[in-house]
């Protein structure tokens with residue numbers, strides 16, 4: 001057993017600072033002295049920790065000392081065989097998972113409501129998706145998880161697939177039966193990959209949905225910077241003993257920086273220590289905050305802050321009660337409208353709003369005072385802004401018509417046309433609202449009137465549309481066939 005009290009990167013950095021090493025290496029700000037304005041803004045402590053890799057501090061691409069040790073301690077904390085420090089966001093961890101298990105032309109079974117990073121990996125590596133359409137809750141208009149039966153069917157129809165990919169949980173907090181899906185995947189010689197961008201706390205709190213590595217996943221991408229408290233862009237890639245440590249490191253090194261940030265790495269190290277030592281209390285508190293808010297918001301009426309009552313043993317197998325997802329359409333407002341009003345009128349920034357729901361992120365850093373501010377603001381919004389909901393769009397997920405693999409479409413012969421004239425064509429790029437970053441259209445999918453109506457509606461309501469080369473989303477790249 002390794003000691004979870006340790007934080008080897010942090011300790012090495014402290015020693016490095018104490019040794020007063022004279023820097024004739026990068027970064028050129030040289031402990032902040034070369035950039036006083038930035039140092040004033042970020043603080044000298046921060047700038048002196050922004051150093052380069054060296055023998056005492058190890059090297060992220062080929063760790064042999066303190067980073068290696070920190071990774072081993074992290075692996076033990078998460079119940080994994082290996083943990084890799086990732087400083088290019090969970091995007092890099094998701095991409096590494098996919099690139100590690102499926103090469104060009106090989107199949108990977110995944111729900112269509114994956115984050116763009118998963119489909120980006122298919123563009124990079126050329127693997128081919130076999131989409132399992134997620135369940136949909138019609139009232140809420142949200143995509144759910146995958147049912148075991150749907151995964152089983154996809155496996156039967158594609159016995160040559162290399163892996164099954166699961167969101168654990170979705171952005172809204174919905175979980176599939178990951179344990180059964182892992183068993184099915186393994187029984188058919190496939191890997192199980194878990195995107196746990198929103199599930200770090202599953203590893204540390206009590207009464208949580210099952211964490212990927214505990215359910216038998218072979219690889220899991222964990223956004224420590226979301227619920228884990230580390231700095232933005234820092235994540236873990238976890239692996240079981242079914243994959244080769246050295247090969248995974250090589251895959252990560254295909255894309256990850258050679259200048260790993262010690263700010264990010266020390267934040268991972270310190271945050272892992274914090275969660276390993278205090279995670280149970282921390283997440284019990286987060287759960288109680290979210291439960292309190294859910295109950296108060298449901299008492300307002302009109303809103304629906306949903307939870308485990310929707311669990312059905314299928315596509316809504318389990319729910320992460322730390323997620324405060326609230327359905328807003330019954331007060332006649334799209335989630336994104338409530339999101340905008342909260343920020344512009346009440347000074348409250350929430351995580352996201354889609355066309356029917358909002359998600360407020362409740363975490364380790366919340367203050368009780370703020371919980372009541374959000375509840376009060378939602379109460380006001382209902383009183384002041386609610387309207388008749390007639391005519392509001394009531395779906396959030398459209399099953400895609402896939403014509404080509406993402407890589408074939410992205411690198412195919414393409415041309416730009418006005419988006420309004422694109423129905424019937426094959427998209428060569430993404431269109432999505434960010435957040436949540438789940439593609440409405442991905443490269444290789446047919447554009448339909450229904451999709452265009454959805455994009456127009458989301459844009460009119462104020463969703464932040466992204467993905468196309470044209471930043472104004474007036475034009476779209478289609479395949480020029």
Ligand SMILES: Cc1ncc(COP(=O)(O)O)c(C=O)c1O
Nearest residue numbers: 089090091092115117195197233
């Ligand atoms: C489900 C999911 N996977 C992966 C990512 C990518 O994470 P990052 O922004 O850290 O690259 C996100 C980001 O929000 C996400 O929601």
